[in-house]
Amino acid sequence: MEEVPATATASEDSVADEDVSFVRQARRKAFWRSPVMRGLMVTMAIMLVGALVLQVGLHERNRLASLHPELKPWLVQLCEVMQCKVEVPRQIDAIVIDNSSFTRVRGDLFRLGFVVRNTSASEVAAPAVELTLTDTQEKPVMRRVFQPAELGAGTVLAPRGEWSASLNLGVAAGGDNARVAGYRLLAFYP
Numbered sequence: 001m002e003e004v005p006a007t008a009t010a011s012e013d014s015v016a017d018e019d020v021s022f023v024r025q026a027r028r029k030a031f032w033r034s035p036v037m038r039g040l041m042v043t044m045a046i047m048l049v050g051a052l053v054l055q056v057g058l059h060e061r062n063r064l065a066s067l068h069p070e071l072k073p074w075l076v077q078l079c080e081v082m083q084c085k086v087e088v089p090r091q092i093d094a095i096v097i098d099n100s101s102f103t104r105v106r107g108d109l110f111r112l113g114f115v116v117r118n119t120s121a122s123e124v125a126a127p128a129v130e131l132t133l134t135d136t137q138e139k140p141v142m143r144r145v146f147q148p149a150e151l152g153a154g155t156v157l158a159p160r161g162e163w164s165a166s167l168n169l170g171v172a173a174g175g176d177n178a179r180v181a182g183y184r185l186l187a188f189y190p
Contacts, residue, residue: 058082062089066122087125088156094120095127095157095187102183105168113166114185118157126153126163127187133171136181142171145190 019027031037057064061079065072065086075086100114112131118124126148133142148155151165171180 054078058084062087063122066124089122089124090127090189091120091124092127092187092189094118094124097129097185097187098162099164100183100185104180108171110169110171110180111166112169112183113164115162115164116153116157116187117162118160121159123156123159123161125189126155126157128190129165130184130186130188131169132184132186133180134182134184135179138182141179144169147190 098115153163
């Protein structure tokens with residue numbers, strides 16, 4: 001009986017154990033297609049979509065609560081955990097100042113009247129109003145900001161709602177009241 005040299009057996013085993021590229025590719029595909037890996041990938045995708053929905057919900061919480069009141073209790077509970085607040089949305093593009101007037105009652109007393117209107121189909125936060133008194137060249141003489149509470153408005157403007165304000169304003173004597181020739185009104189959120 002002829003003996004096979006040990007080196008020949010070792011080289012045959014090493015060729016059999018050595019992976020060929022198509023075998024390695026097949027093993028990789030089999031790994032990613034295994035039920036355990038498929039389950040992990042689906043679970044991870046669901047978790048990532050859930051995290052995205054949570055993030056968008058937190059970012060848009062005020063608008064979501066306004067448009068879908070049935071979501072508000074859920075959003076309030078979520079904000080308790082995340083340490084945030086659900087408030088009335090601020091949409092300055094939905095705010096319009098209508099019918100404004102500014103008249104001199106006497107030397108240092110003026111009357112300002114205007115209407116703030118919500119053009120949106122949902123409620124929005126009441127804005128602050130900036131009054132700028134100008135001279136004949138449209139340069140600012142004085143500026144004053146009025147918060148909604150100072151104007152007798154609530155904190156919320158109803159959908160398509162409006163509120164009006166009328167104020168008597170005194171301008172301190174000192175020459176500035178003689179320069180007042182016009183005004184500008186601007187609604188904004190501080």
